[in-house]
Amino acid sequence: MGVATRIEQALTKAIDTVAVPSCPPRLVEAVRHAVFPAGARVRPRLCLAVAAACGHGDDKAADAVAASIELLHCASLVHDDLPCFDDSPMRRGVPSVHRAFGEPLAVLAGDALIILAFENLARELTATPERLGPLLLTVGASVGMPHGITAGQAWECEPHVSVEDYHRAKTGSLFAAATAAGAQVAGQDAELWRVVGDRIGEAYQVADDLRDVAASAQEVGKPVGRDAVLNRPSAAGELGVDGAVDRLRQLVKGAVDAIPPCPGSDQLAEVLMAEARNIMPKGLAQRAA
Amino acid sequence: MGVATRIEQALTKAIDTVAVPSCPPRLVEAVRHAVFPAGARVRPRLCLAVAAACGHGDDKAADAVAASIELLHCASLVHDDLPCFDDSPMRRGVPSVHRAFGEPLAVLAGDALIILAFENLARELTATPERLGPLLLTVGASVGMPHGITAGQAWECEPHVSVEDYHRAKTGSLFAAATAAGAQVAGQDAELWRVVGDRIGEAYQVADDLRDVAASAQEVGKPVGRDAVLNRPSAAGELGVDGAVDRLRQLVKGAVDAIPPCPGSDQLAEVLMAEARNIMPKGLAQRAA
Known part of the structure; x- marks a missing residue:
């Protein structure tokens, strides 16, 4: 079974477990709307690429960890789109959750997705209970305080903030968790792998900034030009488009160079470089080729 | 050390672990504002009363479970007070989190508290990793879909809802988890204890409805008369004040009768009856005595 199918199945299974008939139907709809149809599923x-590179055999546990990371990512998007933050009308080419279901259900769907992410770990790791705690802490740290997504978002509410701290927490943390937890579920040292995710996360943030200035809303599936409107820190704003493209390439190269010795390191390097081509806005990818 | 001190220490420890100097300071403030000073800490x-009645020796694990339950309760209050739900200006006698810190930090503080609750379980249960998964699922079910707090709150967004399902999910679920997890951390069968928490939770909901019609805002620490304004289901509205007081007493008696055989059952019965006197609005407690 391909990686994309495994991810969708793991997400479907996690949600189906709690989306039973006695659950409020509109909450179920809002949660499904937040998770499906698939976004890029980058994290x-x-x-899964890291777990495979480390020679992991327990697909069930790896799929569960990957799904939990994506559930947390979806939760952060739902809350990030709320009127009190970005007030984004669209996401992945369809109305954002609060536009489709109202603000109360958007708050609740985000909460429910966070809770489900942790429950899903506990439910799917019963065969290796000794791994649950360490994996939960890796995943939890990437979304909680002091350096996870909620903290990253909270920097927007502070009078003084370093761009690096802001991006590392808001975007990088879940990428670092994706590589760390991928290694961890394969029984490898999580910490060695964190820097790979950090750099991919930073590259992804640069690509996101580039898309915000250089892509069309149709290509991205959400409004563009928001960084300038909201006066948010942006690599494209700081370095210019060409400088940001260079930075993105350096970051991906840095990620590849940081891959620790493992059975599948060559294949993983290819995956990361393919990823970099994917996340670049289409026009720029042609220019950069 | 008394139970109240143990709870405050466990909550302080959980928050101090993540409230480090590199965390956004206003997020830290908002989280502390949501948790301190102490509310009733009923859950x-x-x-802890159930864990003690079951003859539990590992105070550290029990304190962690109790603290995680309270963190989740505080998270639900923060989100429940948001403008898109109750828009409550006050909580525990001070401004609600969104009034004190703004709506973005209120959303984020609630998210951070949910995440912290699960991290806290993983961090404090390292000595008994085999108990982490089952405890996490007990606690998670009480706040998630399909029958936890988020689902309960989501019933407010549905055109048709049974008052019983609504209250059981919105209030009862975390009480049922408090008794179930208290037994579980002591190595006892969680399911036998759930009904005790269910009944106490229902009693607490009736008391809350009574306070909403019969207490002063000063006594309660938040605005009263909101159920009628928001047209929410209320036991006091359905049964009248005297009927609701009778119902509350029956529920507490039902909870006491449901205590499974355990070393400390008599003491636990006393704790539950004292609790019932505590939660009754002052004027009604005198009338009922």
Whole structure:
């Protein structure tokens, strides 16, 4: 079974477990709307690629970890789109959750997705209970305080903030968790792998900044030009488009160079470089080729 | 050390672990504001009372479970107070989190508290890793889909809802988890204890409805009369004040009768009856005595 199918099946299974008939139907709809149809699934694919590179045999546990990471990512998007933050009307080419279901269900769907991510870990790791705690802490740290997504988002509410801290927490943390947890579920040292995710996360953030200035709303599936409107820190704003493209390439090369020795390191390097081509806005990818 | 001190220490420890200097300071403030100063701490006290009645020796694990339950309760209050739900200006006698820190930090503080609750379990149960998964699932079910707090709150967004399902999910679920997890951390069968928490939770909901019609805002620490304004289901509205007081007493008696055989059952019965006197609005407690 291909990686993309494994991810969708793991997400479907996690949600089906709790989306039973006695659950409020509109909450179920809002949660499914937040997770399906598939976005790029960059983080779970990265997690599974690292687990495979480390020679992992327990697909069930790896799929569960990858799915939990994606559930947390979806939760962060739902809350990030709320009127009190970005007030984004669209996401993945369809109305954002609060536009489709109202603000109360958007808050609740985000909460429910966070909770489900942790429950899913506990439910799917019963065969290796000794791994649950360490994996939960890796995944939890990437979304919680002090350096996870909620903290990253909270930097937007502070009078003084370093761009690096902001991006590392808001975007990088879940990428670092994807590589760390991918290694961890394969029984490898999580910490050695964190830097790979950090650099991919930073590259992804640069690509996101580039898309915000250089792509069409149709290509991205959400409004563009928001960084300038909201006066948010942006690599494209700081370095210019060409400088940001260079930075993106350096970061991906840095990620590849940081891959620790493992059975599948060559294949993983190819995956990361293919990923870099994928995340670059289409026009720029042609220019950069 | 008394139970109240143990709870405050466990909550302080959980928050101090993540509230480090590199965390956004206003997020830290908002999280502390949501948790301190102490509310009634009914759920963690119930959890510790059950663990003690079951003859539990590992205070550290029990304290962690009790603290995680309270963190989740605080998270639900923060989100429940948001403008898109109750828009409550006050909580525990001070401004609600969104009034004190703004809506973005209120959303994020709630998210951070949910995440912290699960991290706290993983961090404090390292000595008994085989118990982490089952405890996490007990606690997670009480807040997630299909029958936890988020589902309960989501019933407010449905055109048709049974009052019983609504209250059981919105209030009862975390009480049922408090007794179930208290037994579980002591190595006892969680399911036998769930009904005790269910009944105490229902009693607490009736008391809350009574306070909403019969207490002063000063006594309660938040606005009263909100159920009628928001047209929410209420036991006091359905049964009248005297009927609701009778119902509350029956529920507490039912909870006491449901205590499974355990070394500390008599003491636990006393704790539950004292709790019932505590939660009754002051004027009604005198009338009922």
